[in-house]
Amino acid sequence: MEELELHLADMPNKCSAGDGLTWVRAAWGLFKRRWGTWMLMVLVMFLLTALSSAVWSFWAMSMSPQAMPVMLFLSSSAGTLLGTFLAGGMLVAAASLAEEDDLRFIYLFAGFQYKFMPLLVLGVLLMLLSLLLSLLLLALLPESWLRGGVWLLIYAWPMWFCGVFAVSLVVLHDVAPHRAIGMSIRACLRNWLPILVSGFVWLLLVLGVSIVMILLSVGLGAVLGKAAGLLFFPVVLALLAVMLLFNYTCYRNVWTNLPMQ
Numbered sequence: 001m002e003e004l005e006l007h008l009a010d011m012p013n014k015c016s017a018g019d020g021l022t023w024v025r026a027a028w029g030l031f032k033r034r035w036g037t038w039m040l041m042v043l044v045m046f047l048l049t050a051l052s053s054a055v056w057s058f059w060a061m062s063m064s065p066q067a068m069p070v071m072l073f074l075s076s077s078a079g080t081l082l083g084t085f086l087a088g089g090m091l092v093a094a095a096s097l098a099e100e101d102d103l104r105f106i107y108l109f110a111g112f113q114y115k116f117m118p119l120l121v122l123g124v125l126l127m128l129l130s131l132l133l134s135l136l137l138l139a140l141l142p143e144s145w146l147r148g149g150v151w152l153l154i155y156a157w158p159m160w161f162c163g164v165f166a167v168s169l170v171v172l173h174d175v176a177p178h179r180a181i182g183m184s185i186r187a188c189l190r191n192w193l194p195i196l197v198s199g200f201v202w203l204l205l206v207l208g209v210s211i212v213m214i215l216l217s218v219g220l221g222a223v224l225g226k227a228a229g230l231l232f233f234p235v236v237l238a239l240l241a242v243m244l245l246f247n248y249t250c251y252r253n254v255w256t257n258l259p260m261q
Contacts, residue, residue: 004258006099006252006256006257006258007256007257008169008173008175008255008256009255009256009257012165012183012186012187012190012191012254012255013191013253013254013255013259014190014191015191015194015253015254016193016194017193017194017196017197018194018197019191019194019197019253019259020193020194020195020196020197020198020199020200020201021197021198021201022249022253022260022261023194023198023246023249023250023253023260024198024201024202024205024242024246024249026249026252026253026260026261027242027243027245027246027248027249028242029260030094030097030098030245030248030249031238031241031242031245033097033103034097034103035238035241037103037104037105038238038241038245039234039237039238039241040105041090041093041105041108041241042237042240042241042244043237044108045086045090045108046237046240048082048086049079049082049083052078052079052082053079077127080123080126080127080130081120081123081124081127083123084111084119084120084122084123084126084167085109085111085112085116085119085120085123086108086109086111087111087167087244087247088110088111088115088119088167088170088171089107089108089109089110089111089112090108090244090245090247090248091167091168091171091172091247091248091251092107092110092111092114092171092172093107093108093110094245094247094248094249095172095248098248098252098260110171111171115170115171118170118171118174118176118177119167119170119171119177121177121178122166122167122170122177122180122181125177125178125181126159126162126163126166126181129159129162129181130159133155133158133159134155137151137154137155138151141154160188161184161185161188161189162181162184162185163181163184164184164188164247164250165180165183165184165187165188165250165251165254165255166180166181166183166184167180167247168247168248168251168255169183169184169251169255172251183255187254187255191254195250198246198250202243202246205239206239209235209239213232213235216231216232217232
């Protein structure tokens with residue numbers, strides 16, 4: 001008899017290359033079911049992040065030049081922590097819709113209400129890993145790579161490996177934060193091929209949407225002027241929402257007994 005109760009696997013499933021496309025398609029399917037609510041959630045996430053950045057920037061301007069590096073670090077840390085909590089809320093919302101056909105805007109803040117301490121610890125751990133990795137790359141990489149921004153690409157993949165499954169495991173399965181990071185890295189190493197495929201799919205989608213938006217902006221710009229760019233803001237929100245839902249769909253396929261199709 002087929003199991004209908006979702007549970008966490010002892011080991012990450014080894015998915016095929018084609019599953020990378022499946023994860024993206026399943027995320028789009030979740031988005032379509034409640035697209036208005038998802039876009040509102042992402043808009044609020046954007047506004048909260050922008051407000052947090054503005055507050056820290058205003059505070060930094062009042063500090064002495066010697067204190068600027070500290071303020072930049074604190075600003076980045078605050079952004080990481082806020083993003084961890086909101087990502088946790090999005091995962092709670094995605095799980096609620098996928099498993100119970102229930103979605104409410106208030107779920108965006110579920111991380112603050114139900115998993116505050118575990119997500120705080122996870123956010124701090126990710127922040128410290130980010131700092132250590134940045135210092136390591138700055139010390140080891142050639143200066144030409146640092147000036148050209150190549151180090152950011154090298155930095156992004158390890159940090160993504162650390163966090164992509166960690167938030168899901170902490171929020172949805174009460175896994176300890178430090179253990180969740182290790183499990184996330186192990187799952188990514190075991191599924192590097194579908195992850196590579198999904199990354200290529202996202203690259204094509206972003207490039208395609210960007211090209212279409214540029215072409216339409218040029219055409220509409222003559223009529224609407226600068227306001228033409230505002231017409232594409234909902235498209236950006238939708239794309240960001242699907243990207244966030246991707247974190248849930250890949251978790252479902254890699255770490256549970258009930259993968260999404």
